[in-house]
Amino acid sequence: MSEPHLDFSVMALFWQAHWVVKVVVILLLLASFWSWAIIIQKLLGLRSVRVQSANFEKIVWSGQSLDDIYDKVGKAPANPMERIFSTGMNEWRRSFEGGTLVPGSRDRLSLSMDVAIDREVERQEKGLTFLATVGSISPFVGLFGTVWGIKNSFESIAVSQNTNLSVVAPGIAEALGATALGLFAAIPATVGFNYFSGQIGKFSRRIEQFADRFTGLLSTEFDRRGV
Template identity: 50%
Template structure:
């Protein structure tokens, strides 16, 4: 009776995650390591982009407060040129177009308004594209990781069944470790995919809010310049 008990005890101790990794086939090991690397990569993107979005929103609040307190647009230009956050870049793009339009002498009011809308729209799209550059990685990891883990599981189970057939022993102590290491690959796939999907959705929501904020600022800035155009026409 001691031998079966010792075998069962040994099998139980061998079901730890690290032991399952060491006992697994080379293909399953590669799958597990790839999924762990993907998980680390996705967390790095989530942390970096979350921090960046938080900083940008705080900078946008400060810049908008400075903008509405400023005595002139020209006085805001130099600080904005030196800044790197999207609100400042949007302001610089709009003011540069405004200056170029006024420098032509004869002013086409509708043409100026159209160009300002286009220029600031492009500036917003460029900033949002830059911030969302790595989100496709999260989407890919979230979509692919479970299937990669499933591939590792299928491969491990096939290997386990082959070993069982060769040994002609179907006791739980023999079957459990092989099945467990195969299922462990699926668990790692889910471990990589779930944070990636949640992070992708949260960052996408944050980008949408930032885009709405930049669009609102662009509309206000456009309205201010439009009023200046109207006052110039009245003179």
């Protein structure tokens, strides 16, 4: 008597898996898909931000009038450097409303720049929490699917009272597949989180240096006006 044909294709293993394992697989696939979406978006977004910010820095330090640059940037700055610059210039102009210096202008300028930096860092860190979560829990979710699949295999053996490979193999295969899928979701998410954390840290230091230099430039204007 010939052995029954065993189909170990991905779809076959999925459809014959227990509903709990199916839920685990679907969750891991969704987590992996969303992680890759964040990774691609971050790669493109950070590259664009770095280029735009570098170009704007050149304009600011080119010697052009800060007021002229601010008028060109307008009320809708397009990148972190422009937003920090607009924050500083807006506070600068508010300091001399009515033709006289508003008391406490230096402190407000410094505080507004710090808030702007924190806001930009938070903007760039958006999505990293999800990557960290996927990277840390996906292996355990996959392991849960593995344990459940092995449990079903032993139950099948007990019910059929048959240790034939055709009874045991499918459950073991689906169990190991859940573990593999958990690692498939976790590894890119972890690598992406570590990479983007480092890149955002570097960019954070860059905008802090820009803000410090720009604040110093405005402070010179305060001194020039005898403030």
